[in-house]
Amino acid sequence: MDFDRVKEVVTPHSELESPAFIQGMLIGLLCGDNDIQEAVWIKKLIEEANIKSVKESFLQVLHDLYQETNKGMNGSGFELELCLPDDNEALVYRAMMVGQLCEGILYGLGLIGCLNDAENEIAPDVRELVNDFSDIASIDVEDLGKSVADGDTEESDLMQLVEFVKIGILTMNESLNPADAQPIPMLSAEDEENGTIH
Secondary structure (H helix, E strand, O other): OOHHHHHHHHHOHHOOOOHHHHHHHHHHHHHHHHOHHHHHHHHHHHHOOOOOOOOOHHHHHHHHHHHHHHHHOOOOOOOOOOOOOOOOOOHHHHHHHHHHHHHHHHHHHHHHOOOOHHHHHHHHHHHHHHHHHHHHHOOOHHHHHHHHHHHHHHHHHHHHHHHHHHHHHHHHHHHHOOOOOOOOOOHHHHHOOOOOOO
């Protein structure tokens, strides 16, 4: 999904923070409820930003973002594209957007009630990812800015972080929305031959 295209329609509404944040929020909502409708997400965004009137271009971009994100999360997984800035943007800015994406995911999960007090109902791997995303969301960008002089190391670290977040999203989605299990056949092969039912 084109980060700049989303940024263009989001920028006038500072409460929406960034394209990464709103995609994160959508991912959190979808993880919490795989059947969440596009209109529900857009309504939450509009309420969040206290937007009085929306342009068609705004709705069109959000529609595309919803479609692509939903398809990416419920397809093979390899199609999931995170709405992050291009590689030619400053590393610190890209790292900040990864943080905002994770912040959005946690926000979306919170909106749908996934992070309520019933923490013990959350699978351990999901709880761990929530903690990881929380750490990434509070990434110290200033600190990172000082060490960017190292160049390549930072670049590959960021790429690994993005990959980690992507896999984390898919793991979380799978854990919270398990695919329909195949029905267990009532008869074993032997029973079928004998025509018996237990």
